[in-house]
Amino acid sequence: MLSLPLASKRLNLTGVADLVEFQGETPFPVEYKRGKPKLHRADEVQLCAQALCLEEMTGQRVPTGALFYAQTKRRSTVPFDTQLRALTEATIADLATVLASRQTPPPTPHRTRCRACSLLELCRPESVNRPVRQWRDQMLSKALEAP
Structure with missing residues (x-):
């Protein structure tokens, strides 16, 4: 095509x-x-x-x-x-x-729309809605677990 x-x-x-x-x-x-x-x-x-x-x-x-x-x-x-x-x-x-x-506008409250969105990886709505400290701690934890 x-x-x-x-x-x-x-x-x-x-x-x-x-x-x-x-x-x-x-x-x-x-x-x-x-x-x-x-x-x-x-x-x-x-x-x-x-x-x-x-x-x-x-x-x-x-x-x-x-x-x-x-x-x-x-x-x-x-x-x-x-x-x-x-x-x-x-x-x-x-x-x-x-x-x-x-x-950057806030993520949509209609989360079902996110699954099919081509911009999901750029938007990362799951990161935006969490407090920054929680996100940072999760990223540090993952980095420390990596070999």
Whole structure:
């Protein structure tokens, strides 16, 4: 599977699409996910962000894309309607605010989301929620046990 680098100067956004099919001149992004569809819209927002990048890059409107979930082996079409586009742009703006603050946000209280997160090793929420002394003591203990 070939991935495609994406960018939008207007949104100050870069990323990589898993797959972009072309239906004539119209790009059709496809995002592959390991699990199953989620109860929130994060996957749809990610796909819509890809569509916004593709629109800027190609000059073509991208009306739909698809999410393929490996667990269900189903591909579902996602229409990029006004509501999803607004949610996506608001999410991008919120992320820009977090990045501009140069402060790491606290981990989500929804711990079940962490298992499937690609940033888990960078975030390390289990370390953030413990007192520093407890973490330090645990790290020292591990270091002393090592041969």
